[in-house]
Amino acid sequence: MKNFLTSSIGKKLVMGITGVSLIGFLVVHCYINSLIFLPDGIRRFTEAGHFMGTNPIIRTLEIGLFAGIILHIVQGLMLTVQNKSKRPVGYNVSPGNKSSKWYSRSMGLLGTLILLFLVMHISHFWVPNRYSQHFGSGYEINLYEKMEMVFQDPIVVLVYVLGCISLAWHLLHGFWSAFQTLGLYTPRYAPLIKGLGTAFSIIVPLIFIAMPVAFYFGWLPPASSYVPSH
Amino acid sequence: MSLNSKIPAGELSQKWSLYKNNCKIVNPANKRSLEVIVIGTGLAGASAAASLGELGYKVKAFCFQDSPRRAHSIAAQGGINAAKNYQNDGDSVYRLFYDTIKGGDYRARESNVHRLAEVSANIIDQCVAQGVPFAREYGGMLSNRSFGGTQVQRTFYAAGQTGQQLLIGAYQALERQVALGNVTMYSRHEMLDIVKIDGKARGIIARNLITGKLERHFGHAVLICSGGYGNVFYLSTNAMGSNVTAAWKAHKQGAYFGNPCYTQIHPTCIPVSGDHQSKLTLMSESLRNDGRIWVPKKQNDNRKPNEIPEDERDYYLERRYPAFGNLVPRDVASRAAKERCDAGYGVGTSKQAVYLDFAAAVIRYGTIECSKQGNHSPSAEEVRKYGLAVVKEKYGNLFDMYAKITGEDPYEVPMRIYPAVHYTMGGLWVDYELMTTVEGLYCLGEANFSDHGANRLGASALMQGLADGYFVIPYTLGNYLADDIRTKAIPTDHPAFVEAEKQVADRINKLMSIKGKQSVESIHKRLGLIMWNKCGMGRTAQGLQEAIVEIQALKKEFWSDVFIPGTIEGMNNELDKAQRVADFIELGELMCKDALNREESCGGHFREESQTPDGEAQRNDEEFMYVAAWEYNSDSKWTLHKEALNYEVVKPSQRSYK
Amino acid sequence: MEHYNMNLTLKVWRQQNAQSQGAFETYSVKEISSEMSFLEMFDVLNEQLIHEGKEPITFDHDCREGICGACSMHINGQAHGPWHETTTCQLHMRAFKDGDTIVVEPWRAAAFPVIKDLMVDRTAFDRIIQAGGYISVNTGNAQDANNLPIAKDKADESFAAATCIGCGACVASCKNASASLFLSAKVAHLALLPQGDAERKTRVLNMVEQMDKEGFGACTNTGACEAECPKGISIMNIRRLNAEYIRAGLSGSIAK
Structure with a gap:
């Protein structure tokens, strides 16, 4: 069927599928990051980071991840613009929050905020890391040390916190909405999905926020306290 | 001109079969060049237009609303009768026929009513096949309920929205024919005259309600399916747009008008609240199954209903009609309410209302529910709590509607009701084939004088509209058009069209x-x-x-x-x-x-x-x-x-x- | 229930026809009874305008008992006004108080162009039904109704979807002007019944294609449609629509 993924529902399916993949990515990302809060955290984190950065399967998946992110962003922005055009003359009095949640109506805006944050985030960590691997020393950079350095700037910390808050609202709607779009939000599973989604949208961003904040306030051991064994 | 009702010869129960076996038919190739105009897209019009489209006729359907789905058939609440005898309670075609004749006070034509009863069962089959979601039992079988004026359970229903579901079924069948190109739909169009050529109906003049332009449309035959004329009373349960115009234009072009004075006044409607009132709202007849109707025994009693003790209440229907009590037919119940109000016993601010009280039903159901739970000496509160739950389940949507309109809570105080104009049994006179006294001009559904005599039984209007459209007109129209296959479409610059416009x-x-x-x-x-x-x-x-x-x-x-x-x-x-x-x-x-x-x-x-x-x-x-x-x-x-x-x-x- | 009278200011959208520019006009109405319906209040205003020799306000309405789906006013920012699960015609003036200003606008959507004043063209809904919102059964094809038992819960669920009145409040309330709730109600109504099974796949694909062609937006699951639907049609129907769509698409069924 030629229009399967380009019809109004098809486009939403693309959003849903990429959205769920990104949720999967967040689980991994969040898991690895949270290692720093464990005893011997620097080592655990660094080893996991090394694995992720060098394992060929992961590196292949990374390409898929980027494709998914880009698709999610481009499709999302296009949908937002297209949907906006379906009401050329707006209302004088808008319903406000009487019939829907503000964040469910603001996915395009929240997504854009996340995108801006993401640009900064990638340029902080992913870009220098891959550059070093392929065009520099041939090895990964010390990400823990990099974090310690980056999160000294209170403005950067603030942007990270705001980015994660945007992510939280985005997920609060996006999580269940993806399941709804994929036809899986059945009455039987609806409470589970909704509950899981809410928990996820709070816990995951909180962990992400915890890192810059912890670094900024010096709650974590300094990078210099860890000497790689090899 | 003398009236020829064209009732086929033969025994009553065989007439329709004999007619169908002997009537002329049009072959499929010829149907394609025959054009039929249908005015109105309620149950009768939509079902006729769809069925004729399926047969291959070129159909043009007109309605004044923005969509055929808005026709006022949609507002019918209670149900549709059919002689299915699924309840094994002794129903039969004959019994449905008999009840309808008796309910109509012996003023309807036997042959038409019998045909109606015969095709009633096919209607249910057809509607189910279309996907009409009728109420069902746990075993998956169709459910029935009883209705006024009958002793069997033959009424099929879809909660309190039977008319809506049936109309949506017919509407979908109609839209399917539109998609297939067999029917052309003209919504927001009003028919303003019939065009006759050589004594035969050959088209209409219609006004496009958006542009205001007059249009000429040719048809080999014209079907008027425009509903009843209750709005002549200004206040009625009809929709604001319901009108007699199509039927009246036909009448002035030679179609006789049958029994115009037969009007059904429905006993259970929400009373008028003031001069601003634009329409009246029906509370389904089914409420009389459990509600008791009463007025105070004292004239001009201004006490609140709950303050009037039991022995000062006059349950006048139970008093006057002990055998049927609150379930007497509509005309009887309406007149009794009027009699009490005229005599000065009316209630409410206008004094033009009577009470419909569910207190007794609440206690009855509450006691039953409590005893089901093994509680044989329940407190008054317990009885009330469980009784209200039962009443809510049965009539919740009606109670909510009443509360929205009146601002009163019918679970706390008795409903106030008064009769209101609801249905018109009269209409264009038609013969057995549903043709009016103008050749080629047909009339279906409530718009014709038809099958209900002087009084219509509940749940019979939907049955008649669909019977006419799905199962009668496809045969009788063919019998007429078979002689018309040589008539080419007449150009609309014909002098008759020019003059009519x-x-x-x-x-x-x-x-x-x-x-x-x-x-x-x-x-x-x-x-x-x-x-x-x-x-x-x-x-x-x-x-x-x-x-x-x-x-x-x-x-x-x-x-x-x-x-x-x-x-x-x-x-x-x-x-x-x-x-x-x-x-x-x-x-x-x-x-x-x-x-x-x-x-x-x-x-x-x-x-x-x-x-x-x-x-x-x-x-x-x-x-x-x-x-x-x-x-x-x-x-x-x-x-x-x-x-x-x-x-x-x-x-x-x-x-x-x- | 205590009745009271009120004086109101109305800001109403006036537009001569589809081509012309519209604008808000302000009117005041006096001695409006709390017992009136919202449309009866409009009747009063229209009579007032006629007596002043002006053109009355055009709006769609017919049954005035909440079932035909004709009435369609956006009142103070809400489709059909402030009452839950209530059409404009069933909204009563008890919902307002003396001195209130009420803003009344037509449904706003590219697929629902304004015809005049508060009246819009909703024939797009008819065309969506034409694309497949039916079961293809000619008159006379049917078998005995009870030859096809349908489980009560399925029948009830199907009925709940079928109670849609096609008023367009879902489109009017959706920030994307999406017709998904309307479409999904029909798809669910027919998909839940065994009679509808034969055309299940082509139906959903064709209807979605038509919805897109008409210029409705995509569903982003804000839930505004469900909140404003006068019949309480659930967005669980949209879930079913999506599932039906995926099922039909993956099985390689060809639309049209």
Whole structure:
């Protein structure tokens, strides 16, 4: 069927599928990051980071991840613009929050905020890391040390916190909405999905926020306290 | 012209089969070149247009609403009758036929009613196949309920929205034919005249309500399926747009009008609350299964209902009709309410209402529920709690609607109800084939005078509309068109079309040029008051004579002092309304004349001069066992034709519900 | 229930026809009874306008008992006004108080162009039904109704979806002007019944294609449609629509 993924529902399916993949990515990302809060955290984190950065399967998946992110962003922005055009003359009095949640109506805006944050985030960590691997020393950079350095700037910390808050609202709607779009939000599973989604949208961003904040306030051991064994 | 009802020969139960076996048919190739115009897209119109489209005719369907799905059939609540006998309670085609004839107070044509009962079962099959979600039992079988005036459970229903579900079914079938190109849909169009060529109906003049332009449409035959004329009373349970215009134009072009005075006043409607009232809302007849109707025993009692003790209440239906109690037929219940209110026992601010009380039902159901749970000495609160739950489950949607409209909580205080105009049994006279006295002009559904005699039983209107459209007209129309296959489509520049359009345009110009001072609405309201007071639930010779004079005067006033703002071009709702009201005024006069002529009481027509000593309706079969078919001659002039009703199978008797 | 009268200010959208520019006009109405319906209040205003020799306000309405789906006013920012699960015609003036200003606008959507004043063109809904919102069964094809038992819960669920009145409040309330709730109600109504099974796949694909062609937006699951639907149609129907769509698409069924 030629229009399967380009019809109004098809486009939403693309959003849903990429959205769920990104949720999967967040689980991994969040898991690895949270290692720093464990005893011997620097080592655990660094080893996991090394694995992720060098394992060929992961590196292949990374390409898929980027494709998914880009698709999610481009499709999302296009949908937002297209949907906006379906009401050329707006209302004088808008319903406000009487019939829907503000964040469910603001996915395009929240997504854009996340995108801006993401640009900064990638340029902080992913870009220098891959550059070093392929065009520099041939090895990964010390990400823990990099974090310690980056999160000294209170403005950067603030942007990270705001980015994660945007992510939280985005997920609060996006999580269940993806399941709804994929036809899986059945009455039987609806409470589970909704509950899981809410928990996820709070816990995951909180962990992400915890890192810059912890670094900024010096709650974590300094990078210099860890000497790689090899 | 004498009336020929074309009833087929043979035994009553065989007539329809014999007719179908012997009627002429049109071969599929010829159907493609035959055009049929359908006016109205309610149950009758939509089902007819869809079925004829399926057969291969080229159909043009017209409705004044924005979509065929809005037709007022959608508002029918209770259900649809069918002689399926799924309940094994002794129902049969004959019993449905008999109940309908008796319920109609022996003023309907036996052969038509029998056919209706015969095809009733097919309707349910057809609707289920279309996906109409009727109520079902846990075993997956269709559920039935009982309705007024019958002793079997034969009513199929979809909660309180049966009409909606049936109409959506017919609408979907219609839209399917539109998609297939067999039906062309003209919504927001109003038919304003019939075009006759050589005595046959050959087309219509319609006004596009958006552009205001007049259009000519040719058809080998024209079907009027435009519903009833209850809005002649201004206030009724009809939709705001429901009108008689299509039927009335047909009437003025030679179609006789049958039994115009037969009006059904439904006993359980929400009372009028003030002068602003624009329409009345029905509370389903099913409420009378559990509600008890009463008024205070004292006149002008201003106490709140809950303050009036049991022994000071008059359950007048139970008192007068011990056998049927609160479940007497609609006409009887309505008149009894009027009698109490006229005598000064009415309740509410207007004193034009009676109570419909569920307190006893709450206690009855509550006690049953408690005892189901093993609680044999429940407290009053427990009984009430469980009883309310049962009542809520059965009637919740109706109670909510009542609360929205009145602002009162019917779970706490009794409902106030009063009769309101609901359905018109009268309509264009048709023969067995549903053809009017104009050749090629048919009339289906509530718009024809049809099958309900002088009073319609609950859940029978939906049955008749769909019977006519799905199962009768496909045969009878073919019988007519088979002789018309050589007639080529007539170009609409034919002089008859030109002349008809000119007449319509002249009338519109005339209306717009009056530029008087009164609004259409205000004149319509005055017409409604005359009709309600003098041609409503109780009619007298004197009142009717007065009404005729008053209506004639009102007509003069209308044509000299009405004000219609806006222009002819473009959308102009006031102009649309004015044309309808002009027709209602003329119809009102004919209704009064018919009511005056019929010096007997039967069904919905109650002549106060003709009642038994204890105030019941007194029929006069010797003099009035006929259909009154009125031929239009000229302004305010009609000739009465009589179609004698010959009862071969049923023996008419005085209806008694005591 | 205590009745009271009120004086109100109305800001109403006036537009001569589809081509012309519209604008808000302000009117005041006096002595409006709390017992009136919202449309009866409009009747009063219209009579007032006619007496002033002006053109009354055009709006769609017919049954005035909440079932035909004709009435369609956006009142103070909400489709059909402030009452839950209530059409404009069933909204009563008890919902307002003396001195209130009420803003009344037509449904706003590219697929629902304004015809005049508060009246819009909703024939797009008919065309969506034409694309497949039916079961293809000619008159006379049917078997006995009870030959096809349908479990009560399925029948009830199907009925709940079928109670849609096609008023368009879902489109009017959706920030994307999406017709998904309307479409999904029909798809669910027919997909839940065994009678509808034969055309299940083509139906959903064709109807979605038509919805897109008409210029409705995509569903982003804000839930505004469900909140404003006068019949309480659940967005669980949209879930079912999506599932039906995926099922039909993956099985390689060809639309049209």
